[in-house]
Amino acid sequence: MHPAPLNRPLADLPPACEVLVVGAGPAGSAAARTLARAGVDVVLIDQQAFPRDKVCGDGLIPDAHRAMAKLGVLDEVMALAQPVKHLRCIAPRGGRIDVPGTLAVLPRRQLDLVLCRAAAEAGARMHAPLRFIEPLEDAGRVVGARLQGHDEARAPREIRARWVLLASGAVPQASLAAGVCDRRTPSGVALRGYVKNDAMVGRITELEVAWHRRLKPGYGWIFPCRDGVFNIGVGVAQSHRRDALGRHRMLDVNLREVFAAFTEVHAPARELMEGGTLLGELKGAPLRCSLEGARRSRPGLLVAGEAAGSTYALTGEGIGKALETGVLAAEAVIEGQRLSLGDDAVRARYEADLAALKPRFAIYEKASSVNERPWLVDLLVWSARRSPRRLQRMSGVLEETHTPANLVTARSFLRMVFER
Structure with missing residues (x-):
C-alpha cells in the first residue's frame, strides 16, 4: 500500500472543497484528519513542502x-x-x-510529518508549497481563498470552500490578510x-x-x-x-x-x-500565547492553533493545545453539517469550546510571573520538596487532572503551591 501523496502542486488544486485548512502543522493536520475521517471533503495546504523544520522545544x-x-x-x-x-x-x-x-x-520535523501524513491517509488532499494570499468573500462571509504557488511569476489560483480553517501559526501575515489579527506582535x-x-x-x-x-x-x-x-x-x-x-x-x-x-x-x-x-x-x-492576539472566528472562517494563541505562557509549550484546538474546530464544522446549523451556531460552539480551555491558559499565564521573578522558583522548589502533596498537586496541573479554582491572582497561585 502506497502512502497518501503529500506536497501536491498548485496545478492540481481543485476548484472547490467543503473545508480548506490553511497550515499543516499540528492544529491544521489535526483538523484535517478529524474532518476527513468524518467524510468531509478537505484540502490542506502549507507554505512549505514536507518534511520541514519548525522552531520548537519539541x-x-x-x-x-x-x-x-x-x-x-x-x-x-x-x-x-x-x-x-x-x-x-x-x-x-x-x-x-x-x-x-x-x-x-x-x-517537529518528524512529528509534523507524522501528523500531516495521517491527515492525508484519512483522505485530506495536501498541497504544498502554497501561500495563503487572502480570503475570498461574498457579502462579508469567507467563501474560499486565493493561493500562490512557489513560482511567483504564475498567477494565483482560487479555491472555494464552505469553511476555511486558519491554522497558520504565530507569524501574523495570514491572520492579517484574513482580517482576524488583533495584535501584530x-x-x-x-x-x-x-x-x-x-x-x-x-x-x-x-x-x-x-x-x-x-x-x-x-x-x-x-x-x-x-x-x-x-x-x-x-x-x-x-x-x-x-x-x-x-x-x-x-x-x-x-x-x-x-x-x-x-x-x-x-x-x-x-x-x-x-x-x-x-x-x-x-x-x-x-510565540503566541494564552488564546490572545486574534479573533477566533468570523463568518465562514475559524482560527486554530498558534494563530489563535494556543501556546502556554510559562514555558512556551503549545503542541498539545494546538492539536486540541484543531480538533475542536473540526468538530464544530462536523456538527454544523450534521445538524444543518448556520454559521453563527458553528462559530458559537467553537468559541465556547475555546473559552472552556481558557482556565488552563490562566494557570500558565499567572505562573509565568516566575520568569520575571526567578526567586519564586526557589520558593516553589523549597515548598514542593517539603510536601509530597504539593508535588502531587503540581503533577496534577501538568496532567490537567487538577485545576486550581479562581486562579486570577498571585495570592491564589501561591495558595496552590503552599496550602497543605
Whole structure:
C-alpha cells in the first residue's frame, strides 16, 4: 500500500472543497484528519513542502499525548519519540524538583510529518508549497481563498470552500490578510538549536527547564531527543509589552545573549555545548500565547492553533493545545453539517469550546510571573520538596487532572503551591 501523496502542486488544486485548512502543522493536520475521517471533503495546504523544520522545544506534555491518542497517531509518534518521566524545574540557587508526567520529545520535523501524513491517509488532499494570499468573500462571509504557488511569476489560483480553517501559526501575515489579527506582535520569542553530544546521554534524561536572574524575563531548557541529540534553547514568553500609547513593543532582550548566559549559569548547558556539535544554526521564532492576539472566528472562517494563541505562557509549550484546538474546530464544522446549523451556531460552539480551555491558559499565564521573578522558583522548589502533596498537586496541573479554582491572582497561585 502506497502512502497518501503529500506536497501536491498548485496545478492540481481543485476548484472547490467543503473545508480548506490553511497550515499543516499540528492544529491544521489535526483538523484535517478529524474532518476527513468524518467524510468531509478537505484540502490542506502549507507554505512549505514536507518534511520541514519548525522552531520548537519539541516537548510533548500530557495534553499532546491525549490529543494524539484521539487522533489515532500516538503509537506511531511514540515509536519515534524519546519517552521522558519528569519535568525538571531548576531554581536559580541550584535546587530542583522533578514533576512526574506523561512526557516525550520528538523533533517537529518528524512529528509534523507524522501528523500531516495521517491527515492525508484519512483522505485530506495536501498541497504544498502554497501561500495563503487572502480570503475570498461574498457579502462579508469567507467563501474560499486565493493561493500562490512557489513560482511567483504564475498567477494565483482560487479555491472555494464552505469553511476555511486558519491554522497558520504565530507569524501574523495570514491572520492579517484574513482580517482576524488583533495584535501584530507576538506574545514571546524563542531561540533553539540541536546539539549532538553522546557523552550527555544518560545524564540529561528529563525535560529540564531552568530559571536564573541572568535569564529573566525568560528561561532556558534542554530536552533529550534520541540518538544523543538534545534540543537546547531559551525563551521569553512575555517579550512584547504595551507602552504608554497602547502599542506593543519588544523588550530590550537579545536572545543570543540570553542563550550565552544560559550556557554560563547552567552547567549541563555549558557541558552540552562545549563537548557537542551544533547541528545547523540556532533559530528563532515568535510565540503566541494564552488564546490572545486574534479573533477566533468570523463568518465562514475559524482560527486554530498558534494563530489563535494556543501556546502556554510559562514555558512556551503549545503542541498539545494546538492539536486540541484543531480538533475542536473540526468538530464544530462536523456538527454544523450534521445538524444543518448556520454559521453563527458553528462559530458559537467553537468559541465556547475555546473559552472552556481558557482556565488552563490562566494557570500558565499567572505562573509565568516566575520568569520575571526567578526567586519564586526557589520558593516553589523549597515548598514542593517539603510536601509530597504539593508535588502531587503540581503533577496534577501538568496532567490537567487538577485545576486550581479562581486562579486570577498571585495570592491564589501561591495558595496552590503552599496550602497543605
